[in-house]
Amino acid sequence: MTAKEKILYFIYLHRTGLTVTGLTLALVLFPLFEDNPYTLGLTNLIAIYVIIVVGLNLFIGYAGQISLGHAAFFGLGAYGSAIATVTFGLPAWPAMAGVALLVALVALLVGVPTLRLSGHYLAMATLGGNIVVHTVMLQWDQVTGGPSGFPGIPFLSIGGFVFDDEVRLHYLLWSFALLALLLALNLVRSGVGRGLAALAGDETAAAALGVDTRRAKIKVFVLSAVFASIAGSLFAHCYSFISPDSFDIFASTDLAIMVVVGGMGSIWGSLIGAGLLTLLPEWIDVFENYKDLVHGLVLVLILMFLPRGLMTGLYEMIRNRWVLKGQKNAAS
């Protein structure tokens, strides 16, 4: 091998590690170049969505199911943390963990009966569940503050260091987002992840290879709910105010669209999906004014032409063409 080939091979071999390192570095340096609080507020919001979308992507992309209610888990995390810390005066970090545990339990209760059935019963159940959760947030004034929201949620802190401005929150939120990305990357690159990829490919074949398909789906569903719950807790502590609007079924469909735009089963795609869907309305007015319409159109178009999602679909199309061309060249 020539020196150039060696370097290229090294990059190929360590592509995931190098990308993670590069991204970490960029994120550490980002606030040095960009100190506009509005921009940082946006990128912080992306970080929160990344955490949810990574988990939801594992579920949609690997368990082959659709959840239309992840904003409910997001909301349960947010309201759970708000109630635990403000109403009951509990410390924030243990509350976050406790709430995540409770949300896992809720996901288990929803997932066990619905994932037993084939077909998209879970999509229906999660959609219905989301409407219930949203209605409770609106109606149960004494506990949730009703439509006017829940104010006064304390900032998070570690040993006296309070995460109270955009730059500090940037580091906090992106640490969590990176952790979520890393955990998911580890998972999909493991033997367990291959079992899940098999499940996404063909359930009969996966079962014949020893994958307990029902249990695997439930596990990934619970995992994705926990990711959403933690993102919700962070959301509450970061804005110190939450209202039911952030957690309605339109928020849930937005999350599903982020997954589809990023590409199903693509962990890096989650970053792109969350980023694009958050930034596009800022850049282009049409997106802002006709948001739901445009989102719906985007979703339908992608699913029609690239059923694996935008990024994954394009990547696989290009890769397969490229390999086939390489083979033809080698043959001639």
Place this chain on the structure above:
Amino acid sequence: MLHLDEVSKKFGGLPALDRVCFSVPRGRVTALIGPNGAGKSTLINCVTGVLEPTSGSIRFAAQQLVGRPPHAIARLGIARTFQNLKLFPRLSVLDNVLTGLTCEAGRSLTMAMLRLPYLRHRERQLKLRALEALDRFGLADKARLPVAVLAYGDKKRVELARACVAEPQLVLLDEPVAGLNADETAAIGEQLKRLRGAGQTLLLVEHDMELVMGIADQVVVLDSGRCIARGTPDEVRSNPLVLEAYLGQMEATA
């Protein structure tokens, strides 16, 4: 090692399997033949838990298989291929074969997410075994390619490698050479012979008589769901019932 006793399977009243009895001895190649629609694939699906027999018992090393879910049966060491390929087209050839080692890769999501050292170590070993299997099946140079771009014959071999990589107790092959040309058939025949030489127990469903007669120790003939003959290749070849049911049909279609 595998014992079928009075196994029946009805689809809405129509019997696809009718009180089938036979055994697959350890370390031998048992071929299952029969005309189209005889119930061969249905039988494999009953053994692997994809379908539940209407009645009868299927025992594997003293364990009752009927009523167990497919993944539990797979974990006992029963692997299979499918008549219509069931590969994972988005994964590479190597990853497809690695899915054949799923039973040994661990099940905990949490451990996998933390990528603990013992898992990394195990993963390396699994990868070595998969590469070795690819080598055995003549696919070593295609390990990194996505399966979607392979030719049909190569795909068949990937599925065979995936079924055999874990060295399961029993491998069920549903028409491993269907749709292949003479050269490819011969190549797979060689690989099956090598598996037999290594003591692998096989249940081989196949239409290709030459292949079957060449490697089977025992031949079981199904016709319309009933087991009409059983014996060595020579015995079966000269059995008038078989000639009537099977070869007659072959002549009719030829």
